[in-house]
Amino acid sequence: MNTLFIPHIPNRNVINRVYEFAKNSDSYFLSWEIDNSSFKHKIVSQMKSLRFKLNSKTVQIPLLFKPDWINIKFNTAMLNSLIDKLKIDIVVNANALLFDIKSIKVPVVYDLVDDHLEVNRSIGLSAARVEKIKTDIKNSAGVICVTQLLEEKVKRMGLHTNTITIENGVYIEKFQNAKDLRKELALEHKRVFGYIGGVARWTRIDKAIEQYLQIKNEHNAFLVVGGDNGAFYKSLIKRFSDEVIFVGQVAPEHVAPYFKTLDVGLIPFELNDFTHNALPIKALEYALAGCAVLSTPLAGLKRRNFSFVEFCDIDNFSQCMQKDFAKVEYDFNSLSWKRQSEKLIDFIRHDR
DSSP: OOOOOOOOOOOSSSOOOOOOOHTTTEEEEEEEOOOOEEEHHHHHHHHTTOOOOTTEEEEEOOOOOOOOHHHHHHHHHHHHHHHHHHHHHEEEOOOOSSSOOGSSOOOOOEEEEEEOOOBBGTTTTOOOHHHHHHHHHSSSEEESSSSSSHHHHHHHTOSSSEEEOOOOOOOOHHHSSOOOOOOOOOOOTSEEEEEEEEOOGGGGHHHHHHHHHHTOOOTTEEEEEESSSHHHHHHHHHHTTSSSSSEEEGGGGGGGGHHHHHHHHEEEEEEEEHHHTTTHHHHHHHHTTTOEEEOOOOOOHHHHHTTTEEOGGGGHHHTTSSOOOOOOOOGGGGGBBBHHHHHHHHHHHHOO
């Protein structure tokens, strides 16, 4: 069975759920160029996206991002041409913008990687985009959701009955066997708090740092791994560079030692539909590396009832950071990327 995976965004600088599924099932993976950092970069990335490339299992086809009246028809035609060329049997799609699901010539399973079912301007979810996502879900052969809460929401909204939960996975040995960087970062004999991942305003990493500064002393430290050229990240560095270690962006294949360096991994996310119905991979990766997890009370994470996660309101993080956390003891085997990929392929085969 030839499967083609389409990501929400083809970002290879972080763990990409859809790419991991493709890699662990020896399937094709669609990629494209996109850079919204400036108008000039956006034009350049659009030009780079108007080409066909095949590199092993990674595929690029000509894609249009604008104008709206023609791009979806054009993109879907290009996708159907690729389906014929590679003899694709089924598509697993996580993209909300580029294609018309009902016009794709093979069955499509929709991968709802986050809660994209409510208007949320801060992450670009307009009313029109949300309606398109709902229509695409209804026209799919089945739906996989990243959390149980999201599966329940899809069914409650009457969008699709053939819906299951397949959570994010982890590479167990990679994080358990990583070597820490305490010596290299001059953090020996310190209690290290940290945040690893994408940095955006909704992550509220600024609030977490403010809370840390209330308890900062010579015996502890704070590490931030991740970031971009955006205004929010630049403002963090300007405000806190004398108080916090900013490592910057680290490639996924090199990030595990930074997880291993932490004593307490933080998830200070804003509370809304988008974050409540997510399962942050970093919660699992923190714990695999042996560090405690401190998170704002995210409903999806609370539903999982992991023994290694402590929940705390962001305004109380300073008090919660001072707790004595229990040693992490959990069997992660059921959450490996290989196991999760097997679940997905079983669902696809049953669906066909």
